[in-house]
Amino acid sequence: MAGSGHWVAVDWGTSNLRAWQIDGDGAIEASLSSPHGMGKLTPAEFPAVLTELLAPVPGDRLDVLICGMAGARQGWKEAPYLDAPADLSRLADGAVVPHMPEGRIVPRILPGVCVRTPGAEDVMRGEETQLLGLAALAPGFEGLVVMPGTHSKWALLDGHVLREFSSAMTGEIFEVLKTHSVLRHSLQGELSGADRDAGFEAGLELGLDKPERLTATLFKVRAGSLLNGRSAPYSAGFLSGLLIGAEIGGQRDWISSAEIPLIGSPALCTLYLTAFRKAGARARVVDATDATLAGLKAART
Amino acid sequence: MAGSGHWVAVDWGTSNLRAWQIDGDGAIEASLSSPHGMGKLTPAEFPAVLTELLAPVPGDRLDVLICGMAGARQGWKEAPYLDAPADLSRLADGAVVPHMPEGRIVPRILPGVCVRTPGAEDVMRGEETQLLGLAALAPGFEGLVVMPGTHSKWALLDGHVLREFSSAMTGEIFEVLKTHSVLRHSLQGELSGADRDAGFEAGLELGLDKPERLTATLFKVRAGSLLNGRSAPYSAGFLSGLLIGAEIGGQRDWISSAEIPLIGSPALCTLYLTAFRKAGARARVVDATDATLAGLKAART
Numbered sequence: 001m002a003g004s005g006h007w008v009a010v011d012w013g014t015s016n017l018r019a020w021q022i023d024g025d026g027a028i029e030a031s032l033s034s035p036h037g038m039g040k041l042t043p044a045e046f047p048a049v050l051t052e053l054l055a056p057v058p059g060d061r062l063d064v065l066i067c068g069m070a071g072a073r074q075g076w077k078e079a080p081y082l083d084a085p086a087d088l089s090r091l092a093d094g095a096v097v098p099h100m101p102e103g104r105i106v107p108r109i110l111p112g113v114c115v116r117t118p119g120a121e122d123v124m125r126g127e128e129t130q131l132l133g134l135a136a137l138a139p140g141f142e143g144l145v146v147m148p149g150t151h152s153k154w155a156l157l158d159g160h161v162l163r164e165f166s167s168a169m170t171g172e173i174f175e176v177l178k179t180h181s182v183l184r185h186s187l188q189g190e191l192s193g194a195d196r197d198a199g200f201e202a203g204l205e206l207g208l209d210k211p212e213r214l215t216a217t218l219f220k221v222r223a224g225s226l227l228n229g230r231s232a233p234y235s236a237g238f239l240s241g242l243l244i245g246a247e248i249g250g251q252r253d254w255i256s257s258a259e260i261p262l263i264g265s266p267a268l269c270t271l272y273l274t275a276f277r278k279a280g281a282r283a284r285v286v287d288a289t290d291a292t293l294a295g296l297k298a299a300r301t
Numbered sequence: 302m303a304g305s306g307h308w309v310a311v312d313w314g315t316s317n318l319r320a321w322q323i324d325g326d327g328a329i330e331a332s333l334s335s336p337h338g339m340g341k342l343t344p345a346e347f348p349a350v351l352t353e354l355l356a357p358v359p360g361d362r363l364d365v366l367i368c369g370m371a372g373a374r375q376g377w378k379e380a381p382y383l384d385a386p387a388d389l390s391r392l393a394d395g396a397v398v399p400h401m402p403e404g405r406i407v408p409r410i411l412p413g414v415c416v417r418t419p420g421a422e423d424v425m426r427g428e429e430t431q432l433l434g435l436a437a438l439a440p441g442f443e444g445l446v447v448m449p450g451t452h453s454k455w456a457l458l459d460g461h462v463l464r465e466f467s468s469a470m471t472g473e474i475f476e477v478l479k480t481h482s483v484l485r486h487s488l489q490g491e492l493s494g495a496d497r498d499a500g501f502e503a504g505l506e507l508g509l510d511k512p513e514r515l516t517a518t519l520f521k522v523r524a525g526s527l528l529n530g531r532s533a534p535y536s537a538g539f540l541s542g543l544l545i546g547a548e549i550g551g552q553r554d555w556i557s558s559a560e561i562p563l564i565g566s567p568a569l570c571t572l573y574l575t576a577f578r579k580a581g582a583r584a585r586v587v588d589a590t591d592a593t594l595a596g597l598k599a600a601r602t
Contacts, residue, residue: 073527081528114524114527114528115524116528116529118525118529119507119521120521121521121524121525121527121528121529122520122521122524123523123528151483151520152516154517166517166520167517167520167524168516168517168520169483169516169517172483173482173516176477176478176482177474177477179481180477180480180481181473181474182470182473202420210551211512211514211515212513212547212551213512213551213552214512214515214551215469215471215474215515215547215548215551216455216467216468216469216470216548216551218470218474219423219468219469219470220420220423222424223415223423223424223468224419224422226374226422227417227422227424228417228419228422243516246515246516247516247517249513250513250514250516250517251517
């Protein structure tokens with residue numbers, strides 16, 4: 001039978017939807033993607049989007065395992081959070097089965113993980129699958145994993161047990177300040193010029209050194225450009241360095257001498273590599289798609 | 302001659318314009334205001350706005366002393382910053398005279414003050430006049446003055462000498478996160494309910510205790526409402542407390558045992574009073590308009 005033995009791994013995030021047809025041995029047979037992220041869909045629209053995306057995948061019955069924001073309350077069907085500490089190897093036990101009007105596609109959505117302790121509340125959805133993937137890619141790994149992004153995740157992993165984690169709004173704070181605050185006046189035009197690295201270095205140093213001063217040091221972006229004629233690329237680099245530096249500088253007690261795997265976009269991971277090095281820590285980049293795929297495979301077994 | 306001996310004190314901020322007709326003894330004879338803040342005007346529009354506002358004030362020649370954002374680069378005419386440390390009693394020496402098409406009104410705009418030291422760059426415009434006013438209202442005062450606002454100012458004053466100062470973007474960070482970030486989902490609807498105080502207390506405690514964790518603790522606003530059903534007023538109070546707590550907790554080395562004058566809006570000063578008390582410091586509220594008027598009077602003599 002055509003396509004027998006294969007299944008479909010899906011990463012359904014807020015902005016994008018990606019799927020991989022995977023054979024019985026775990027090899028990728030096809031990659032598919034769509035711009036229909038969870039953020040743009042109502043619950044009723046998910047089945048048609050998935051049906052259309054998977055039309056090229058042969059088979060009478062498709063086992064589809066989904067991670068990410070499709071399982072959020074505002075997504076397709078809520079997959080209730082597991083509580084940390086969580087054994088990620090049992091992620092699929094918490095999966096929910098959303099309704100599909102036709103029977104060929106049989107989807108399951110993996111849960112996220114949360115911390116309910118008052119004052120330490122936190123949530124993740126999608127990253128838990130990447131962490132399970134990391135545990136599969138680096139068997140026996142124990143220590144801190146950092147996942148740079150809109151909401152960076154710091155996770156303490158022990159094999160496939162997620163002990164605890166914390167999110168930092170670093171990426172989103174950068175975006176809202178750049179777009180909506182008085183700092184925008186210092187960040188007009190092209191932001192990727194040659195000065196950006198110098199600005200990043202200066203901001204990083206200040207952020208690492210004085211993370212507790214962030215509400216005050218952020219204003220230096222504006223004052224520096226008003227008084228000392230800092231360019232827009234310099235200011236953008238400074239803002240980025242300041243926030244990443246404050247994120248890392250304020251959480252040094254999570255850092256040990258072990259090498260820190262970084263999972264995220266290549267551009268962002270490069271900045272965090274520099275930042276962790278400056279903080280005296282060792283880090284290495286793990287490909288985010290590799291981690292997601294390894295996690296979906298591990299969750300399915 | 303009608304109106305002889307009087308002059309006009311003007312506070313021309315970004316959002317509002319206020320003016321007071323003051324007699325030769327310093328008493329207020331009339332108060333005027335207009336919504337034509339500097340932020341809504343092109344340079345060419347300032348003279349007509351001032352002429353219209355001062356139409357009811359009698360006199361052939363009106364001496365008008367202006368403080369605030371009218372002297373910014375984007376304002377009426379730039380009044381270059383004085384450098385801190387700055388002797389505020391000589392503020393008027395740095396005033397600029399903008400062009401008026403008719404001769405009855407003779408305006409002068411007071412300068413702001415800046416810090417040019419790289420890494421500590423800062424600017425103020427308007428607050429320096431309030432600080433001069435405080436020096437006049439509390440002769441001999443020496444110590445920290447805090448001016449809560451969109452960009453809170455922490456200033457070290459020694460008589461009428463402004464030794465140094467630092468701005469914190471606390472108020473603006475609150476606004477942009479509330480309006481534009483993922484936290485907005487936890488801040489929908491009425492925000493002034495009964496839970497707000499409890500949220501403020503909890504956020505304040507966390508902010509004061511861990512100012513260096515701000516990029517991470519901000520996410521608790523969202524996670525707390527997702528997981529523990531925190532109300533919108535609670536979340537708004539928590540966000541406000543967290544930011545004010547981080548502002549104060551990160552700058553404890555500026556705080557001495559002396560009582561801290563707070564100059565700002567009454568609502569905001571009440572929050573900062575609570576916050577400084579919780580941080581173990583003493584503070585008192587000084588009326589912002591009193592400080593502005595005392596400063597303009599002192600600058601003129």
